[in-house]
Amino acid sequence: MSYLETLRLAVPETILVVAALSVLIADFTMRTSDARLRRVIGAMVGSVGCTAAVAWLLVMPAHAEVWQGMLVADPLTQLVKVGLLALTLLTLWVSVDSDFTAHVGEYFALILLATVGMMFLVSAEDILMIFVALELTSLSLYILTAFNKRDVKSAEAALKYFLFGGMAAAFMLFGLSLLYGLSGATNLKAIASALAGRALDPLLIVALVMVVIGFGFKVAAVPFHLWAPDAYEGAPIPSAAFIASGSKVASFFILAKVMMLGFAGVEGEGGWLEFRSGWVPTIALVAAVSMVLGNLAAIVQGNVRRLLAYSAIAHAGYALLGVLSNDGQGIGSLVYYTITYGLATLGAFGVVAVVGPRRGEALGAFAGLSRRAPLISMCMAVFMLSLAGIPPLAGFFGKFYVFAAVVNADMGLLWLVILAIAMSAVSLYYYLQVLKQIYVADEPADAPWLRVPVVIQVVLVLIALGVIVLGCLPSLLVGPLRHAVEAAGL
Amino acid sequence: MLAWTIYISFASALVLMFLPKDRPAAARVLALLAAAAGFGVAAAAFFQSTPGEMVTVVDVPWIPSLGIRYHLAADGISLTLVLLTGLAAVAGILFSWNITHRANEFFALYLALIGGVYGVFLSFDAFLLFVFYEIAIIPKYFIIAIWGSTRREYGAMKLALYSFVGSAMVLVGLIAAYVVSGANTMSLMELARYPFPPGFQFWVFPLVFVGFAILAGLWPFHTWAPTGHVAAPTAASMLLAGVVMKLGAYGCLRVAMTLFPDGLGPWGFDVMGLGSWRDVIALLAVIGIVYGAMVALVQKDFKFVIGYSSVSHMGFVLLGLATLNTIGLSGAVLQMFSHGVIAGLLFAVVGRMVYDRTHTRELTALEGMRLAKAMPFAAGTFVVAGVASMGLPGFSGFIAELQVLIGAWNGYPTLTIVTGCGILVGIAYTLRVMQKAFFGDDPVAARGSAADGETVHALDPISIPERLGAVILIAASLIVGLYPRVLLDRILPSFDSALFQWLRMGGGQ
Numbered sequence: 001m002s003y004l005e006t007l008r009l010a011v012p013e014t015i016l017v018v019a020a021l022s023v024l025i026a027d028f029t030m031r032t033s034d035a036r037l038r039r040v041i042g043a044m045v046g047s048v049g050c051t052a053a054v055a056w057l058l059v060m061p062a063h064a065e066v067w068q069g070m071l072v073a074d075p076l077t078q079l080v081k082v083g084l085l086a087l088t089l090l091t092l093w094v095s096v097d098s099d100f101t102a103h104v105g106e107y108f109a110l111i112l113l114a115t116v117g118m119m120f121l122v123s124a125e126d127i128l129m130i131f132v133a134l135e136l137t138s139l140s141l142y143i144l145t146a147f148n149k150r151d152v153k154s155a156e157a158a159l160k161y162f163l164f165g166g167m168a169a170a171f172m173l174f175g176l177s178l179l180y181g182l183s184g185a186t187n188l189k190a191i192a193s194a195l196a197g198r199a200l201d202p203l204l205i206v207a208l209v210m211v212v213i214g215f216g217f218k219v220a221a222v223p224f225h226l227w228a229p230d231a232y233e234g235a236p237i238p239s240a241a242f243i244a245s246g247s248k249v250a251s252f253f254i255l256a257k258v259m260m261l262g263f264a265g266v267e268g269e270g271g272w273l274e275f276r277s278g279w280v281p282t283i284a285l286v287a288a289v290s291m292v293l294g295n296l297a298a299i300v301q302g303n304v305r306r307l308l309a310y311s312a313i314a315h316a317g318y319a320l321l322g323v324l325s326n327d328g329q330g331i332g333s334l335v336y337y338t339i340t341y342g343l344a345t346l347g348a349f350g351v352v353a354v355v356g357p358r359r360g361e362a363l364g365a366f367a368g369l370s371r372r373a374p375l376i377s378m379c380m381a382v383f384m385l386s387l388a389g390i391p392p393l394a395g396f397f398g399k400f401y402v403f404a405a406v407v408n409a410d411m412g413l414l415w416l417v418i419l420a421i422a423m424s425a426v427s428l429y430y431y432l433q434v435l436k437q438i439y440v441a442d443e444p445a446d447a448p449w450l451r452v453p454v455v456i457q458v459v460l461v462l463i464a465l466g467v468i469v470l471g472c473l474p475s476l477l478v479g480p481l482r483h484a485v486e487a488a489g490l
Numbered sequence: 491m492l493a494w495t496i497y498i499s500f501a502s503a504l505v506l507m508f509l510p511k512d513r514p515a516a517a518r519v520l521a522l523l524a525a526a527a528g529f530g531v532a533a534a535a536f537f538q539s540t541p542g543e544m545v546t547v548v549d550v551p552w553i554p555s556l557g558i559r560y561h562l563a564a565d566g567i568s569l570t571l572v573l574l575t576g577l578a579a580v581a582g583i584l585f586s587w588n589i590t591h592r593a594n595e596f597f598a599l600y601l602a603l604i605g606g607v608y609g610v611f612l613s614f615d616a617f618l619l620f621v622f623y624e625i626a627i628i629p630k631y632f633i634i635a636i637w638g639s640t641r642r643e644y645g646a647m648k649l650a651l652y653s654f655v656g657s658a659m660v661l662v663g664l665i666a667a668y669v670v671s672g673a674n675t676m677s678l679m680e681l682a683r684y685p686f687p688p689g690f691q692f693w694v695f696p697l698v699f700v701g702f703a704i705l706a707g708l709w710p711f712h713t714w715a716p717t718g719h720v721a722a723p724t725a726a727s728m729l730l731a732g733v734v735m736k737l738g739a740y741g742c743l744r745v746a747m748t749l750f751p752d753g754l755g756p757w758g759f760d761v762m763g764l765g766s767w768r769d770v771i772a773l774l775a776v777i778g779i780v781y782g783a784m785v786a787l788v789q790k791d792f793k794f795v796i797g798y799s800s801v802s803h804m805g806f807v808l809l810g811l812a813t814l815n816t817i818g819l820s821g822a823v824l825q826m827f828s829h830g831v832i833a834g835l836l837f838a839v840v841g842r843m844v845y846d847r848t849h850t851r852e853l854t855a856l857e858g859m860r861l862a863k864a865m866p867f868a869a870g871t872f873v874v875a876g877v878a879s880m881g882l883p884g885f886s887g888f889i890a891e892l893q894v895l896i897g898a899w900n901g902y903p904t905l906t907i908v909t910g911c912g913i914l915v916g917i918a919y920t921l922r923v924m925q926k927a928f929f930g931d932d933p934v935a936a937r938g939s940a941a942d943g944e945t946v947h948a949l950d951p952i953s954i955p956e957r958l959g960a961v962i963l964i965a966a967s968l969i970v971g972l973y974p975r976v977l978l979d980r981i982l983p984s985f986d987s988a989l990f991q992w993l994r995m996g997g998g999q
Contacts, residue, residue, distance in 0.1 A: 378507070385628060390624055390625075390627070390628055391620070391621035391624050391625060392621055392625065396621070396624070397553075400617075400661075400665070401556070403661075403665050404556070404665050404668060404669065407665055407666065407669045408669045411669065411670075414662075414666060417662065417665065418662050421658045421661050421662050422655075422658060424658065425651070425654045425655045425658040428650065428651065428654045429647070429651060432631060432647065432650060435632075436635060436643065439632055439635075439636060440632070440635045440636050440643065474553050475552070475553050475554060475555070478553060478555055478556070479554070479555060482555045
């Protein structure tokens with residue numbers, strides 16, 4: 001096991017770190033230039049990094065594991081990383097026309113560093129590594145949330161996010177240390193085999209619950225969701241978009257891995273009236289309350305970003321079903337779901353980034369948008385309907401895939417699927433509220449003038465096309481995912 | 491070739507979406523051409539088809555890893571409903587010739603809806619059918635919310651949520667069926683062959699059936715229909731009553747009843763005289779027929795009368811489904827076609843000919859206007875549509891309802907008699923509304939409207955597109971009424987196919 005080998009597996013991450021440093025240096029040399037130019041340069045350098053990393057991942061498929069699971073590269077993690085990099089790339093370009101900071105270089109570097117954290121998170125199968133990668137991601141995201149120094153809401157949001165996050169990290173660390181104490185191992189598979197045959201004793205339950213709390217915070221599942229609405233509302237829009245998209249993909253993936261690999265053997269039973277302690281009923285409970293609370297709370301929101309936050313909580317509930325299926329198909333459906341969800345949410349935040357600064361983010365600010373800016377209105381319609389799960393958009397197939405996978409794995413969990421489908425019928429109401437403003441309501445006479453930057457328009461159209469294409473031809477992603485899951489041996 | 495009905499509709503919807511906004515004339519001509527092309531394709535396919543033969547249009551893997559196929563095909567039932575869709579689409583555009591506000595968007599959404607409807611009728615893969623079914627929901631919302639009238643946003647949202655709740659129920663059932671069969675397929679033919687456990691069918695059948703039947707106006711889930719119909723612009727009311735409600739009934743027949751036939755069978759115990767889901771459906775259908783007719787009898791709003799009459803007439807379709815014999819089932823399909831045409835005509839008269847000119851639908855206000863003199867064509871059309879709706883021999887409604895009643899007599903003699911009373915109430919409300927709206931001679935009301943002489947002349951004459959649309963629909967109803975074999979020759983043999991094997995094996999009896 002040489003360091004060279006490790007480095008070879010970590011080339012994509014290395015490329016991204018280099019890109020982050022390059023952004024910093026490039027920006028440092030042009031302190032006095034026009035801010036937009038600096039943002040474009042930052043986004044370009046970042047994009048080069050992301051593209052190079054994607055190219056490496058696609059050209060050099062790796063299948064290896066070093067340092068007892070500290071770093072695992074297999075087709076599945078590679079695929080998830082490609083998805084993460086694509087979301088990061090789009091986030092970079094959504095940021096180009098958002099003018100909220102003079103520290104452009106730092107901003108882009110932090111986005112890239114957060115992505116590095118997520119990539120390590122995805123390929124970790126060791127609790128120490130998971131924790132370190134999680135902290136790298138989280139700390140970057142806290143700063144990204146606080147980046148708008150002129151806005152008191154941004155600071156408030158960041159403080160809330162940080163305090164909750166710090167607490168959740170403490171819980172998770174506690175849980176992980178108990179897990180280590182019980183098993184004497186840090187590798188997920190080793191933990192599972194050390195715990196094999198052991199009954200679900202109180203200590204293990206504490207460890208399990210603590211870990212679920214830690215991850216529940218990351219994925220914004222009820223009852224650990226309290227930070228989300230404020231962070232989504234207060235953070236600079238591109239940061240919020242990034243928290244809602246990329247970080248979700250990575251967090252869900254690692255959550256699934258920890259549960260499926262680390263807690264293998266203590267699944268318990270999640271069927272209706274057949275509950276038996278274990279991680280499945282725990283997650284099932286979290287998923288159920290997330291779906292119910294997220295969707296019901298979203299109905300009464302008057303601010304589009306808060307609405308998106310509660311919708312994110314609801315979607316966390318649906319995505320947790322992918323974790324619950326506890327098999328290869330489940331994790332495949334989870335990845336499909338989170339990536340397509342990330343795309344749609346990122347796009348929705350992109351539209352808010354166009355409308356918000358001039359007109360505000362209340363629902364009413366979107367009144368009559370379809371006649372002022374038809375193209376981005378159409379994009380928003382695609383994103384909202386995808387989130388609501390209307391075919392032929394990606395969100396629909398994502399839901400179908402997750403639901404089918406979980407019922408396929410365990411017919412007893414049908415109650416959760418019924419709840420999820422019922423709740424997604426509720427969700428159509430509030431997504432239609434947004435579209436009603438855009439398409440049905442008339443623009444107020446005194447509405448401020450609206451400029452739609454070309455770059456963001458192009459990005460939004462690309463995302464919308466992605467959502468449509470992935471929805472009409474899900475095999476484009478489902479096929480590779482299936483192969484990857486088989487190759488990864490999950 | 492039949493698949494082009496779907497592609498033409500969606501492609502022209504896309505083109506219309508990006509058409510310049512200030513050219514309503516171009517938009518409607520394009521829309522009419524697209525709809526006419528779709529109708530042409532549908533008619534050609536219908537008349538070229540060999541009775542009793544199922545035509546596979548296209549069958550390719552769509553999502554291979556989940557066994558989902560892009561499978562479009564047509565049997566006689568599909569062909570009949572595709573023909574109806576084409577007819578209703580063309581007529582609807584002729585009756586929205588006066589739309590100028592955001593016309594390109596209107597016709598784009600309209601054609602997207604039509605495309606979805608064609609897709610449902612042609613899908614032979616449950617997943618694909620569901621996808622098209624949901625595609626049809628969203629355009630309805632926008633068409634009603636943007637171009638509608640009375641309480642349009644409420645009506646639109648209610649309609650969208652009811653449809654979505656229904657499709658959510660269907661989705662649960664389909665996922666459960668997909669997993670339980672374990673065959674990794676969504677093909678209707680394959681799933682219909684799979685013997686689902688009776689205990690499973692006992693709860694999945696009503697779930698899927700009711701999920702679809704919500705859209706077919708099954709009492710007591712019908713309340714979206716009157717509000718939605720009333721709020722919708724004319725063309726949308728025509729489509730809603732004409733084809734969208736048929737989507738629901740078609741789903742009941744094509745998915746719920748073929749996949750889970752044992753769900754119709756006896757439970758083995760009685761609850762208040764009801765021994766199976768079949769009995770429950772028949773009872774609800776008859777309640778819908780009688781209730782819809784009685785409520786229509788007391789409405790003050792012209793359009794609500796027609797809205798409730800749709801609920802009543804769709805009850806015949808559901809009753810026909812519950813008969814479980816060939817004559818009743820083919821009567822149900824025939825009634826779908828017949829009601830699609832007649833309801834379209836009624837809504838066209840109320841919404842386009844009367845409301846767009848008088849700007850009121852209050853029957854008391856219309857009573858004073860002497861519309862029969864002002865608009866003889868509208869009055870004539872309404873009389874024809876009214877008698878067709880009552881079920882006068884010679885029109886399509888008669889033969890369809892007669893078949894349903896004959897079919898129902900076998901299992902449900904009492905309910906058949908009650909239904910007969912419902913038909914009498916139907917005649918009563920039709921005559922009442924006809925008299926009030928067009929032949930009012932109430933001297934008090936006449937004096938009330940300032941100068942009746944002038945109101946008579948102030949109304950625009952009935953335009954050519956309206957006349958054309960009315961003639962097409964009346965002709966369709968007459969042709970089917972006088973020569974029902976044109977449809978029945980293709981509908982009846984469809985029930986011999988493998989999908990309906992359970993009919994002959996005594997399934998559900």
